[in-house]
Amino acid sequence: MNPLRTSRALVAAAAAVVLSFTSAGFANGAAGGALRDHDDGDEITVGIKFDQPGIGLKTPDGTYTGFDVDVATYIAKQLGHDPADIVWKEAKSADRETLLQRGDVDFIAASYSINDKRAEKVDFAGPYLLAHQDVLIRADDDSIKKPSDLNNKKLCSVTGSTSAQNVKDKIAPDAQLQEYGGYSECLTGLENGVIDAVTTDDSILAGYAAQPEFKGKFKLGGFKMSNENYGIGVQKGSELKAEINTALEKMVADGSWEAAVKKNFGPAGYQNEPAPKIGVIVQ
Known part of the structure; x- marks a missing residue:
């Protein structure tokens, strides 16, 4: 047997294996729209506030509560994930764009007001709440x-x-x-x-x-001194935007959105605006 020919054959075979794994990895990362790799295929990582009662709060016993938590859990379910599949990650206001751009989270629901400056860096699904x-x-x-x-x-x-x-x-x-x-x-x-x-x-x-x-x-006070359109932040160009918009529309239609508002804000006598229309930003 020619040693040189055998060596060339082994190199070619190894290159084919590497190319196969690289192609598979790219397909898995891009096709689903999440643009992230998970150790567990069912896992989804969501950014929320950890310190805002009624919005997003990590409790002393390690559970998570709030309107954004309920919205995110509903969205995740519509994307095919059980609540146990969700990995909650703290999304402080100053860190939200960075978390999305780095791919540290799949989406963010964290009292995230839509504005032009942020929209240059990330995409927004929604809005899902009009605050003031x-x-x-x-x-x-x-x-x-x-x-x-x-x-x-x-x-x-x-x-x-x-x-x-x-x-x-x-x-x-x-x-x-x-x-x-x-x-x-x-x-x-x-x-x-x-x-x-x-x-x-x-x-x-x-x-x-x-x-x-x-x-x-x-x-x-009920003064409505500004309009704050809360959106779900996703990575720029992510296919998740359309999927999340569909989930939000369903959440409103089946009454889950209204139930979440009453559950989290009702005790304060919060007079919420009706659920906003997807893609309509109130100036």
């Missing part, structure tokens, strides 16, 4: 009935948030801004009378106010 900037005040406070009543009031939001500054710049220039490290601190200040109002998205405020320890203590 609002204020939370004490239930017995009748002094704040309209946005301009926030003048000379102590208005709280979290450090780095633009919500309170928007109120001061555009609505109540004499509001006294107070920045705390987190919304929980703002609510404690509101409960104790140190703060007069807390501002951010009404859905987030309703989620906090719906917690058992705050039940009946606070109310939403």
Whole structure:
């Protein structure tokens, strides 16, 4: 036997095997639209907030609750995944685009407002909720009935948030801004009378106010000072966008969307907007 011919044959065979595995791997990564590789074919990774009661919260016992969790679980089921298949990953506001671009998650449901700047980097399914900037005040406070009543009031939001500054710049220039490290601190200040109002998205405020320890203590102003169209973030060009839109339409049609709103926001008296139409962004 010619040793050189045998060596060439072995090299050719090895190259064929490598090419076969590479082609299979590419097909598995691109065909499904998820653009991610999983150790378990049934696994799906979803980005949510871990620290927003009513929206996305990781509880002390390691479970996850909130409207975005319910929406994401419904979507995952429509994509063929049981709840046990979902790997929840924290998606902080500043990290959301990076998580999607790197392929660390399949999709993100994390009070993720659709805007042009974000849409340059990722795609959005939805919207699935129309929220508004609002204020939370004490239930017995009748002094704040309209946005301009926030003048000379102590208005709280979290450090780095633009919500309170928007109120001061555009609505109540004499509001006294107070920045705390987190919304929980703002609510404690509101409960104790140190703060007069807390501002951010009404859905987030309703989620906090719906917690058992705050039940009946606070109310939403209902001021609708901005429109926040929450969307499901997916990787740019992902086929999941169309599949998720179909799932969202079904969630509205079968009543699951309304049930999730009432379950997570109802205790705060949240007057939600009707479910938005897919692809319609309210300015």
